[in-house]
Amino acid sequence: MTTLGPIDMTTIARHARRKGSSFFPPIALDAHGAAPIYRQLYDWFQKAIVEGRLRPGQRIPSTRGLAAELKVSRIPVLTAYEQLFAEGYLETFKGAGTTVAASIPRLETVPASRINRTASGQTRPPRLARRMKLAIATPVASVPPPGAAFGSCQPSLKEFPFQIWSSLVARHARHMKTTSMGYGDVMGQPSFREAIAEYLGAARGVHCDPSQIMVVAGSQHGLQITARTLLDEGDPVWMENPGYPRARRAFWMAGAKLVPVPVDREGLDVEAAIRRCPHARAAYITPSHQFPMGVTMSATRRMQLTNWASHADGWIIEDDYNSEFRFAGHPVAALQAFSDERVIYVGTFSKVLFPALRIGYLVIPKALVKAFCVARDNMDIFPAPLLQEVLADFIREGHFARHIRRMRMLYSSRRQKLISALRVILDARVEITDTDAGMHLVVLLPQDVDDVELGRRAEAAGLAVTPLSSCYMRAPGRKGLILGYGGIDERTLESNVKKLSRALRML
Numbered sequence: 001m002t003t004l005g006p007i008d009m010t011t012i013a014r015h016a017r018r019k020g021s022s023f024f025p026p027i028a029l030d031a032h033g034a035a036p037i038y039r040q041l042y043d044w045f046q047k048a049i050v051e052g053r054l055r056p057g058q059r060i061p062s063t064r065g066l067a068a069e070l071k072v073s074r075i076p077v078l079t080a081y082e083q084l085f086a087e088g089y090l091e092t093f094k095g096a097g098t099t100v101a102a103s104i105p106r107l108e109t110v111p112a113s114r115i116n117r118t119a120s121g122q123t124r125p126p127r128l129a130r131r132m133k134l135a136i137a138t139p140v141a142s143v144p145p146p147g148a149a150f151g152s153c154q155p156s157l158k159e160f161p162f163q164i165w166s167s168l169v170a171r172h173a174r175h176m177k178t179t180s181m182g183y184g185d186v187m188g189q190p191s192f193r194e195a196i197a198e199y200l201g202a203a204r205g206v207h208c209d210p211s212q213i214m215v216v217a218g219s220q221h222g223l224q225i226t227a228r229t230l231l232d233e234g235d236p237v238w239m240e241n242p243g244y245p246r247a248r249r250a251f252w253m254a255g256a257k258l259v260p261v262p263v264d265r266e267g268l269d270v271e272a273a274i275r276r277c278p279h280a281r282a283a284y285i286t287p288s289h290q291f292p293m294g295v296t297m298s299a300t301r302r303m304q305l306t307n308w309a310s311h312a313d314g315w316i317i318e319d320d321y322n323s324e325f326r327f328a329g330h331p332v333a334a335l336q337a338f339s340d341e342r343v344i345y346v347g348t349f350s351k352v353l354f355p356a357l358r359i360g361y362l363v364i365p366k367a368l369v370k371a372f373c374v375a376r377d378n379m380d381i382f383p384a385p386l387l388q389e390v391l392a393d394f395i396r397e398g399h400f401a402r403h404i405r406r407m408r409m410l411y412s413s414r415r416q417k418l419i420s421a422l423r424v425i426l427d428a429r430v431e432i433t434d435t436d437a438g439m440h441l442v443v444l445l446p447q448d449v450d451d452v453e454l455g456r457r458a459e460a461a462g463l464a465v466t467p468l469s470s471c472y473m474r475a476p477g478r479k480g481l482i483l484g485y486g487g488i489d490e491r492t493l494e495s496n497v498k499k500l501s502r503a504l505r506m507l
């Protein structure tokens with residue numbers, strides 16, 4: 001056996017002095033126990049060393065001697081000692097036999113229950129990063145489970161073409177190539193990125209080529225990579241107010257200083273943002289269908305924002321989360337089409353297909369691609385290829401476009417039915433904001449109605465409405481409810497609106 005760890009002459013002398021001081025430990029082996037003999041021996045020595053019953057430098061019996069004493073074969077003793085050597089619990093010196101490693105300190109653990117107790121005897125939460133503590137104290141509303149009535153941004157999962165999808169998954173799983181099993185491209189699978197670039201060019205007017213597309217694990221991941229790449233601690237970022245709470249948290253957790261900017265019928269108020277903080281590093285916006293209010297950013301505001309970005313050397317982070325569902329007029333092109341050098345475009349398959357895919361993409365200005373690659377490599381290195389290959393075929397074979405067309409019709413009809421039911425059943429005091437896109441709408445309430453309490457009551461009645469005020473950065477926000485209609489069950493729509501009406505009347 002070899003000597004482990006650094007050796008000095010004093011240590012060797014101390015070991016030499018201990019020569020002859022070994023003892024036979026009181027090990028009670030269980031020949032019929034579940035653990036093999038070598039494991040029982042290993043466990044006994046490891047515990048004795050950790051607990052300080054065997055002290056650093058203390059000599060232990062030879063394998064031959066211990067095997068004879070315990071009346072077992074020498075092999076399990078050798079195996080146990082080898083493991084203890086390998087892990088650094090034992091060492092051996094020429095002429096000094098085998099000893100407990102001299103460098104092992106005493107384990108001075110204090111029971112967690114004692115450390116985490118306040119003077120008054122209460123248990124303290126574990127120590128966390130300061131930012132994390134604040135994040136926990138300001139929770140983001142949890143996403144309702146599929147099928148929850150009025151859950152916002154829930155697609156209709158029942159309509160998903162399972163047959164086609166599962167045969168594509170099977171095809172790719174069966175013919176998986178070894179090239180798809182190693183470390184892959186930090187940006188994602190080339191075939192998938194080509195399919196995305198084609199789709200974005202045709203459907204969203206996005207200017208890009210596949211080399212600018214980075215496949216990510218949903219928009220949330222894309223926002224984190226973006227924040228990590230572009231922002232330093234304390235950098236100001238314009239945030240729509242009301243806005244998407246998860247985006248807010250992503251930037252805030254990355255150290256950004258959030259600057260709330262009001263949203264009106266034309267989207268983010270760019271002039272107000274410039275007045276408040278002209279030198280922001282970035283602006284986060286949902287121009288196609290503002291979350292949660294549903295408005296589309298006007299051409300004037302788009303131009304103002306783009307001009308600001310180029311003069312202030314700022315970045316525009318465009319979250320185009322469900323632009324596919326526009327029910328009237330022509331599709332509105334992405335803002336990226338105005339300014340492909342200033343916009344980081346964030347897209348997701350969560351709404352248009354299903355959230356559990358966890359696949360989205362970024363369209364990155366060419367000058368930033370290298371930096372984004374470094375940031376991404378530092379996070380999860382690269383995206384898993386299998387579902388990217390499946391999705392590439394799903395898009396290329398036309399299933400994606402077909403699904404979008406079907407869902408657009410379905411959501412349009414569900415939206416109409418929800419609006420009609422709300423108009424008939426709901427209290428006359430509420431105002432339905434009637435935008436013609438997306439998968440949710442907002443019902444505005446009188447300011448004296450506590451929408452959080454209403455949300456709680458609705459939840460108790462089995463509904464999953466989101467209070468509008470939870471989307472504001474500071475209280476008091478406007479009071480209202482966000483009602484998703486993408487995944488609603490039309491058969492229970494009326495009765496669910498009645499439940500909502502009852503909850504409202506009880507306030």
Ligand SMILES: Cc1ncc(COP(=O)(O)O)c(C=O)c1O
Nearest residue numbers: 153218219220244291321348350
């Ligand atoms: C504004 C906005 N962006 C993005 C998303 C989707 O996020 P992800 O792709 O992380 O599922 C949502 C979902 O509710 C959203 O409301």
